[in-house]
Amino acid sequence: xxxxxxxxxxxxxxxxxxxxxxxxxxxxxxxxxxxxxxxxxxxxxxxxxxxxxxxxxxxxxxxxxxxxxxxxxxxxxxxxxxxxxxxxxxxxxxxxxxxxxxxxxxxxxxxxxxxxxxxxxxxxxxxxxxxxxxxxxxx
Amino acid sequence: xxxxxxxxxxxxxxxxxxxxxxxxxxxxxxxxxxxxxxxxxxxxxxxxxxxxxxxxxxxxxxxxxxxxxxxxxxxxxxxxxxxxxxxxxxxxxxxxxxxxxxxxxxxxxxxxxxxxxxxxxxxxxxxxxxxxxxxxxxxxxxxxxxxxxxxxxxxxxxxxxxxxxxxxxxxxxxxxxxxxxxxxxxxxxxxxxxxxxxxxxxxxxxxxxxxxxxxxxxxxxxxxxxxxxxxxxxxxxxxxxxxxxxxxxxxxxxxxxxxxxxxxxxxxxxxxxxxxxxxxxxxxxxxxxxxxxxxxxxxxxxxxxxxxxxxxxxxxxxxxxxxxxxxxxxxxxxxxxxxxxxxxxxxxxxxxxxxxxxxxxxxxxxxxxxxxxxxxxxxxxxxxxxxxxxxxxxxxxxxxxxxxxxxxxxxxxxxxxxxxxxxxxxxxxxxxxxxxxxxxxxxxxxxxxxxxxxxxxxxxxxxxxxxxxxxxxxxxxxxxxxxxxxxxxxxxxxxxxxxxxxxxxxx
Numbered sequence: 001x002x003x004x005x006x007x008x009x010x011x012x013x014x015x016x017x018x019x020x021x022x023x024x025x026x027x028x029x030x031x032x033x034x035x036x037x038x039x040x041x042x043x044x045x046x047x048x049x050x051x052x053x054x055x056x057x058x059x060x061x062x063x064x065x066x067x068x069x070x071x072x073x074x075x076x077x078x079x080x081x082x083x084x085x086x087x088x089x090x091x092x093x094x095x096x097x098x099x100x101x102x103x104x105x106x107x108x109x110x111x112x113x114x115x116x117x118x119x120x121x122x123x124x125x126x127x128x129x130x131x132x133x134x135x136x137x138x139x
Numbered sequence: 140x141x142x143x144x145x146x147x148x149x150x151x152x153x154x155x156x157x158x159x160x161x162x163x164x165x166x167x168x169x170x171x172x173x174x175x176x177x178x179x180x181x182x183x184x185x186x187x188x189x190x191x192x193x194x195x196x197x198x199x200x201x202x203x204x205x206x207x208x209x210x211x212x213x214x215x216x217x218x219x220x221x222x223x224x225x226x227x228x229x230x231x232x233x234x235x236x237x238x239x240x241x242x243x244x245x246x247x248x249x250x251x252x253x254x255x256x257x258x259x260x261x262x263x264x265x266x267x268x269x270x271x272x273x274x275x276x277x278x279x280x281x282x283x284x285x286x287x288x289x290x291x292x293x294x295x296x297x298x299x300x301x302x303x304x305x306x307x308x309x310x311x312x313x314x315x316x317x318x319x320x321x322x323x324x325x326x327x328x329x330x331x332x333x334x335x336x337x338x339x340x341x342x343x344x345x346x347x348x349x350x351x352x353x354x355x356x357x358x359x360x361x362x363x364x365x366x367x368x369x370x371x372x373x374x375x376x377x378x379x380x381x382x383x384x385x386x387x388x389x390x391x392x393x394x395x396x397x398x399x400x401x402x403x404x405x406x407x408x409x410x411x412x413x414x415x416x417x418x419x420x421x422x423x424x425x426x427x428x429x430x431x432x433x434x435x436x437x438x439x440x441x442x443x444x445x446x447x448x449x450x451x452x453x454x455x456x457x458x459x460x461x462x463x464x465x466x467x468x469x470x471x472x473x474x475x476x477x478x479x480x481x482x483x484x485x486x487x488x489x490x491x492x493x494x495x496x497x498x499x500x501x502x503x504x505x506x507x508x509x510x511x512x513x514x515x516x517x518x519x520x521x522x523x524x525x526x527x528x529x530x531x532x533x534x535x536x537x538x539x540x541x542x543x544x545x546x547x548x549x550x551x552x553x554x555x556x557x558x559x560x561x562x563x564x565x566x567x568x569x570x571x572x573x574x575x576x577x578x579x580x581x582x583x584x585x586x587x588x589x590x591x592x593x594x595x596x597x598x599x600x601x602x603x604x605x606x607x608x609x610x611x612x613x614x615x616x617x618x619x620x621x622x623x624x625x626x627x628x629x630x631x632x633x634x635x636x637x638x639x640x641x642x643x644x645x646x
Contacts, residue, residue: 028331037324092546
């Protein structure tokens, strides 16, 4: 089975799961009004499930993303999540420069002046602008 | 109808030093971002919106308009100099722009792109200024049923963006609408899909969805595909003859019909939501080539090619605001983001905007004209600077971009929850892009969702649940018929053609 067919199958399962299991629990039942809270989500989930089912049958091309790119993208997202989590525990001015530096090194940047500018000066400049000039707090 | 005093007051507001400075800053930022291949003005608008929270509505919208307009001019620079369009709109500009660079006339090509862009943009803005207010008056006469039909038509028109797969377009649209149902429902105010997160009572934050799916997803995808190599430096030779670096008045006037055709095509396409400036640029290029006596010169450095594409893609901008300001329907990603900015500043785009905030609307029009002037002046001054900045490391731009995304969403949502939501939508956006699901449709559907559901409820009540009562609403019937035609003409027909084309081209 092709990668895209598996994804389409996932969308079909998502649609049906939400329709029959999640929606009844997450949307309150209301007995009045022509358009009740469940009307639109129900219709949309049927459309998603129906379109996914049609796509399962009619799918001809297969778009399989490069595994290495997916791994790198997932790693970068995980890094972002970790950085945001750390910002909640430490604070922005300590975490943001580290995040920016890791990202720049990941991109192959080795010139110290660019690392200094992008990894230290810009994140700290943003922090100064927001916390000191705009008087808003950052994580 | 807005009175003259309001119009003059609005234009006067735009001319204050503060507003001019914010518009100029937006233009400079837009030109810079446009000049960086791989980044886009949409991405910049998405990141910049939360930072405009502390500004007045006019300064904020003027700044964002400046970013949008500056991006269109900046996008042509890498297209012409290194054959790498900074924005998709500029792809057609590279066809003749880069050959001109290879012939030793990079500055001439850049200046023609600038003049053409400003010409098309100004024409488009003048159309917007003269057409928008009367259209808003017509729109005010529409009831909920007609508005509902109009939203259906907006969905039909954006079907032009669905690409080769109709089912993927349908899934993206339905998913965008589904996401918009999270939170309190508009009629009964009962919670939906909260999953125990009280932060979701008011739905997913607009800035988290927009920045996550349009900006963060693109930056991360770009980082994941980067090879790590830095671009070579590019130098514009200083010892050029005046003819190599100037566009004479005679050369500009010789292109007047090309410019006018491009501007008209751009305006026509801009008014219709969903088609976009890239299509306008290629359409204008094709029609100019077809009308030329020497079509074989196109693609080899013909200055008319640049005039055609840049006037058309820039003319889309102003015209795309016509459906946004008069009907509250975004016709492009930039327009959808601007709707978000309007909402954040407490303004509801639509026909009532002219009645309730006429002064602001005319202030915005004034800001647009100022942005065009800034584009011209700063474009001429900054061409060499932007040409050098093309070689600035992407590492700085993208690393700073991601930090700014976090800060922007944190500021607009008031906490880290919004930032986590942004990352979820970034992952979703990457997945959709990788599998060719149209993210633009998803985002526009998300923006239109709450209004769609509200007018659906109102329409069902007015029609008393009986569709045959639609006969009392002829305008709605006409709009629905036009919607059906649009779905076929803009969505199904091109998708079918693309499917038939792909086996032939091997793609």
